[in-house]
Amino acid sequence: MHLHMDCFSGLSGDMALGALMDLGVPVDWLKEQLTPLLEDRFDITCEQVLKRGIHAVNVTVHDHSHAHHHGDHHHHHALDYRKIRHLIQGSPLKGAVKERALCVFHRIAVAEAKIHGCDIDTVHFHEVGGIDAVADIVGVILALDYLAVTTVSCSPLPLGSGTVTCAHGELPVPAPATLEILKGIPVYGNDAGCEVLTPTGAALAAELTDHFGPMPERVMAAVGYGAGKRETKGLPNLVRMVLCETSESADTVVELSCNIDDMSPEILGHAMETLLHAGALDVWFTPIQMKKNRPASQLSCLCREEDRKHLTEKILSETTTIGIRWQRLSRTTLTRKAITLACPSGEVAAKEVTLPGGSRRITPEYEACKALAEQKGCSLAEIYTEASGAAQALLG
Incomplete structure (x- = not known):
């Protein structure tokens, strides 16, 4: 789904x-998924509300470890980045859910470290370190998994505008950490008169979105509205999410890449074999020219x-690179299945693919x-x- x-x-x-949740994620299921992570320190309640005549779901996460009013900028007992990281890593959540949640918190920690001029491991989350923020972030990622969402786009x-009161006093909107998170993302100013984009919201959008812009051409399946806690000028304080059908041939993959100029071809070849055996979908080398006029190879690895x-x-273990770039990519693949060809000399494995017009193509497997x-x-x-x-003969 998209x-x-x-x-x-x-x-x-x-x-x-x-x-x-308005799109169909059950609150009881979400609480069940979050309980091994947060134990009895939280509860989630949902209520149906009307915002300027639009039906929406208002979610509140209750922090039983320290009662407080829910909101990204209210003062409460907060966890630091290191504790949150250990909490998520040690949980029984699915690996992909843990990885995405850790990426969201890492993005926030990098922004906070830049704003406060400190090391990332010493960052103390004031606004997004409470049980409620952990439940919000991990809950959103769990919900995407429940709805089988594979790609995300975002407007x-x-x-927003005005000021917001946080742990460091009164600050301009958007909060400094929010603005830092938004680097490289399309934004625009408005006269809402309050904070409409929180650090948590900015980090979720920045980390989970594959493409910013208008909604792509899709077949809509459902529409859900989530309510905020504020009363804003102009537009109602809502977010609208549209769940869309996607072709079975569309999915999202990750491309890893690095540049290498100090390895022998034999060892590079071994690295390719190792990556393919470890689950890579594809691995390839591209000849490139690096600084100091050095011929080099760009290693690219496609994976889930x-x-x-x-x-x-x-x-990092098999090559001499000291850093890796990565990006999520949407791809479209032809529907395929494995078949066996009966040949005069014996049986041969092959793959059969269905082309967009419905015709088929069969390719014998080289090995x-x-x-x-x-x-x-x-x-x-x-x-x-x-x-x-x-x-x-099979194709007729």
């Missing part, structure tokens, strides 16, 4: 969670989201043809000819 976030009046963690984000971390570690040629003591070309004939 999710489009229409943040016409901003975004916060509870607004995002509310919209996803440009409004910045859940394999990104361990394949990153493999690249299967090679193995049969060696077994029969004939040329590879002969086996390919036999396999092509068998494929043509």
